[in-house]
Amino acid sequence: MAKLILTHEVTGLGAPGDVVDVKDGFARNYLMPRGLATVWSKGAEKQVAVIRSARKSREIATLEDAKAIRDSLQSKPVVVTAKAGASGRLFGAVTTTDIAEAAAAAGAPAIDKRKVEIGQPIKAVGEFTVLVRLHPEVSATVTVKVVAA
Template identity: 50%
Template structure:
């Protein structure tokens, strides 16, 4: 089955790549989860749009990644959360929450898939969260959870 990826799939490809996979994998996993669309001649024109959007968001060089890491090291973002009397959160802080908090604080635009949380953030306090910026560059941002 010939498909066009619309999202990054580990060990398969990036958005905009044309891949050939077994019918069952494409029909039962990639298409229902909207990781891919069926390949047609008309869909080939969408590849250019997907690749342009990916290039606009992507950190291309190691120097750019180092620059973004320098910006992130200075950031300490606060995320207001609902918590109990003991300081435990009702739920956990998600990568999307962290990306939104960095954006609101005036930081660089990040992708939620680049956020690496070692263990779930479920308590009030300051936590260090990893951000994969490039294959060889990883930054950290300080995240402080505060009760509403």
Template identity: 55%
Template sequence: MKIILTQEVTGLGAPGDIVEVKDGYGRNYLLPQGFAIAWTKGAEKQITSIKRARDAREIRDLGQATEVKAQLEGLAVKLQARAGTGGRLFGSITPGDVQQAVRTAGGPELDKRRIELPGHIKSVGAYQVQVRLHPEVTANFALNVVAAK
């Protein structure tokens, strides 16, 4: 089955890519979840608009990705969250929360879909967060989750 990805799917491709997948995977998962649309000749206009939007927010080249990596790895990111006794959080930390904390700490603007958390963060402490900046560049930085006063 030929489909057009509308969102980034790990191991498959980026938005706007035309990929060939097994029929069941496309019909039962990718299409209903909104990760892809069926490929048709008329969908070419949609592909160009998706790629234009991706190019506007994507890191341009390898050099820019390494610069952003250097900024991130030298950054001390502290995130305050509501916590109960024993350091257990009310809820959990999301990639959007991490994106906001990086911006508050003076870091670069990140796409929250490219932030990979080390599992569910549900307690205070120090964590290593990974960001996929470019297909060849991945940045790691320390995230310190503290209880809000």
């Protein structure tokens, strides 16, 4: 077993700053190469405090605020404009950054791109559903409408 400090949120494992024990292969082949975790050591405990304080500043403070943001995000679809071919296929894909920026431009409260989870890559014009984790207890299901530019 390998003891690691998560530097990014990993679904099903933990949030940034968490110290986790995972199997060696998972650490060596998935978490470490993608930069999602670093090796734990006594000196790295200082790094954990920095990661946790940065996470606290980005998080939504209360459950009520998270529910209010969820209601505003779910009330109307987020419209993302992207370059597309004649068949409706996009040149590239819609990213979490695109969705977060489009939501902010539409007047919704700012959301962190790292909290947006896209199930399947969005590579065509149409309506898609994405999950936004606003708080440990609150998630929003947001409709993303992709239109051709």
